Amino acid sequence: MNFQIATLLGQDGLTNGAIYALLALSILLVFTVTRILLIPLGEFVTFGALTMAAMQMGKTPKLEWLLLGLVLIDCALDVYQQIKRHIDRNKMKMIALKLGYAVIIIALLNNLSLSEIPMIAQIALTLCLIVPIGPIIYRLFFQPLADAPALVLLIVSIALHVTMVGVGLLLFGPEGARTQPFSDTGFRLGAVMLKSQTLWVILVSIFLIVALFIAFERTLYGKALRATAVNRMGARLQGISPIFAGKATFALAAFIGSASGILIAPITTLYYDSGFIISLKGFVGAIIGGLVSYPIAAIGAVAVGMIEAFSIFWASNYKEIIVFTLIIPFLIWRSMNSHNVEDDE
Template structure:
């Protein structure tokens, strides 16, 4: 290995590590606020990439029907809840707004010239289609059992993951897809030519991380989520809705996952079941942070990307084994230094 190869591998490692860092932050955020280990985080990545590819090919994506079906199911649950209250037999206004939004998405997807749209509008339309799935999944799968044990939440999370993988096969088919790059120009830095998509990924990742920092440090909703992460019972006593906190974290997780899929789709072919391995590598970074520290989780995910890139050069057949073996010493260290405390509500 010479210096030029090392620089190229480092570029690939930083690119992958930036995506893993975003996924690690979203997994950590959801876990600290809701105690849900978001196994289906990777499905937001694949749904975003495959939806973007469908739009660029000019095909009305079938994902919009999934969005409409989940929205109608959410409205039915809201109506059922209102029927249990006296003199409130009507669908809440927020449910009507959500149904109208889903119907509008159906109309847009089936009437717009999708392939002729500018890439920025295609990306925005992809976000508009995939991100609402986050709070809908929380409302339908997790909100009714929000007070259950962590083991039950984990089992439900695995079930949601399996369901979304099967739904992805039904909606997108078994073929992989890759999108057009945002731009063709690159940046020359000495002997290394940085790919334009790499620059987009690094810039978007830094922008999201800075945006999340500002959100949690400077906004009321961000401070409410931080309070919920520190002490759920105390936050509830202070009037912070656990339903609001759960839906907000799932919105952020879906946004990060979908944007990650849009960013990496031009440089790698993604399939309907590719999300699990991607999110698992982000989970390794989150474990390095002890499922507590956001900066350590981001650095751990970046290290995962670099180790994966250099493993492809030295032992490509064992790169996945090497990456996932990293989790073992951190789990051993956590088990030896942490005390077991029974969870009380």
């Protein structure tokens, strides 16, 4: 291995590690606030990439029907609750806004020439189509089980992942897709040419991580989510709605997942079932952080990307085994340094 090969591998490792860091932060965010391990996070990655690819090919993304179906079910449940209790005009307006939003997005997707609009508009439409699916999924599948044991939530999360993989196959088909790069320019570093898309991935990932940090440290809603993560009961007593916290974290996870898919789609071909392995590597980073530490999880995710990249050179057939084996020593170390606490009866 010479310097040029090491630089190329390091470039790939940083690119992958930046994406894994974003996913690790999403997993930690959802878990600390809701106690849910979001197994279907990878499906948001593939949905974002494949939706963007469909737009660039001039096709209307079939994911619009998933959004419409989920919105109709969500609104129907809200109307049923209003009829069962007492009709609140503000909540009825919110129901109308949900339906109107879905109708507007579908109208835009079916009336615009998707392959000819600017890429920034394609990205915006993709995010507007996918991000609302996150909080609706929480409302339909996890909100009724918010107080259930963690094992029940994990089983529901796994079932949801399997279902979303099947939905992905139905909506996008078995063929893989790749999108156009954000820019075709390159930058030379000595004898190595750096891809502009790699820089886009790293810079956007850093921007999102910094933006999340500022949001959680400086904004009222961010502090509310932090309070929920620290003490759910105490946050509820202070008037912070756990329902709002759950929906907000799922919306952020859907946003980060779909944005990650858009970022890596020009670099690698993604299929309907590619998201699970990608999110699982982000999960390794989250495990390194102990499912509590955001900075350590981000550093661990970058380390996972670097190890994966260099494993391709030394032992390409075993790169997945090497990456996932990283969990074992960290689990052993944490189990030896943790104090067992009996559950209160």
